[in-house]
Amino acid sequence: MRVQPPSAFKWRHFEASIILLCVRWYLRYALSYRDLEEMMMERGFAVDHTTIYRWVQRYAPELNKRCKPHLKVTNDSWRVDETYIKIKKTWTYLYRAVDSHGNTLEFLLSPTRDAEAAKRFFRKALQSLARSASQACSRREGETTSSLLTVPPTLQLAPRVINVDKNAAYPKAIADLKAAGMLSESVELRQVKYLNNLIEQDHRFIKRLTKPGMGFFSFATAERTLQGYEVMNMVRKGQIRGVGKGDILSQAAFITGMFGVGA
Known part of the structure; x- marks a missing residue:
């Protein structure tokens, strides 16, 4: 039973x-x-x-x-940016990424805005995509999720290009992740502000929801x-x-x- x-x-x-x-x-x-x-x-x-x-x-x-x-598969062109969230009258940073169609990839709340925070965000995004790919393969081929999770995230839906703003922390974070083997050397980093208009528009929905509560405690x-x-x-x-x-x-x-x- x-x-x-x-x-x-x-x-x-x-x-x-x-x-x-x-x-x-x-x-x-x-x-x-x-x-x-x-x-x-x-x-x-x-x-x-x-x-x-x-x-x-x-x-x-x-x-x-x-x-x-249950999420659909996203594409390999990332738009990454951070926005501000107030916690106990102090601004913190919400890292977010969408693909070129505006689909949300991942997010991370961080008390700091620096290269270490950017690396934590990228690692989380890569691990999340690896899990999504593993679950999709499990459904198609009947394999167990645990066995697929051992596959390096760089082999599963890794970004082809990452678009960011002029924040100097991003090039350092990307370079460190490439050196550690978590990102392929072929991944292109583009620091072109207008390309991130898509994610800046997407921030608005999240920011609009936080206003009625007057911040977090x-x-x-x-x-x-x-x-x-x-x-x-x-x-x-x-x-x-x-x-x-x-x-x-x-x-x-x-x-x-x-x-x-x-x-």
């Missing part, structure tokens, strides 16, 4: 569909926790804004984790919430296989389905 996995909503006082609705709306639209409290009250549910906050902190990372295996809180913002942005842009851009009903059904919750 097959054993069912434990529910992600066990011991919660509200139905899973209500929890996911609040989490999805908060991560998708520019709403505050108090906005959602009022919206739920209109629908007959007395949910305190602090409860919704705890839901987002618990389920935003889980949403990101469950969505990742801790690095951990920001990191968990941003995972949800970013993955919902991917869903919105149509990066999920079989779920179209602009198909709001299918997007909502996909998210509830991943958690085993009926629409």
Whole structure:
């Protein structure tokens, strides 16, 4: 007899569909926790804004984790840039990358903006793409993910060209990664500002979501919430296989389905 996995909503006082609705709306639209409290009250549910906050902190990372295996393959032309996020009245740095079609590749929140932070971001992006390639191969060929993860990330969907701004940290980070064998020597680094207009436009969606909350109170809180913002942005842009851009009903059904919750 097959054993069912434990529910992600066990011991919660509200139905899973209500929890996911609040989490999805908060991560998708520019709403505050108090906005959602009022919206739920209109629908007959007395949910305190602090409860919704705890839901987002618990389920935003889980949403990101469950969505990742369903992402479409991106291309090998990267646009990399960093934007600013305020945490406890201090600006921190959100490194982000999209491909030439505007599809999100990866993101990383960092307290610093230097070559070491850039290297951490590129390593995370390469490892993420390696996992995606491994999962895709596993589905096609029936191989185990664990065996494919041993393949160097440079052999799987590695970038052909990386477009960045004039930040001097990027050439140093790329040079160090090439020296370490994590990037091929053939990878081209282009520091042409206008080529990064695509990602600068994409930053706006994330920044718009952070405004209603007036900043974050801790690095951990920001990191968990941003995972949800970013993955919902991917869903919105149509990066999920079989779920179209602009198909709001299918997007909502996909998210509830991943958690085993009926629409």
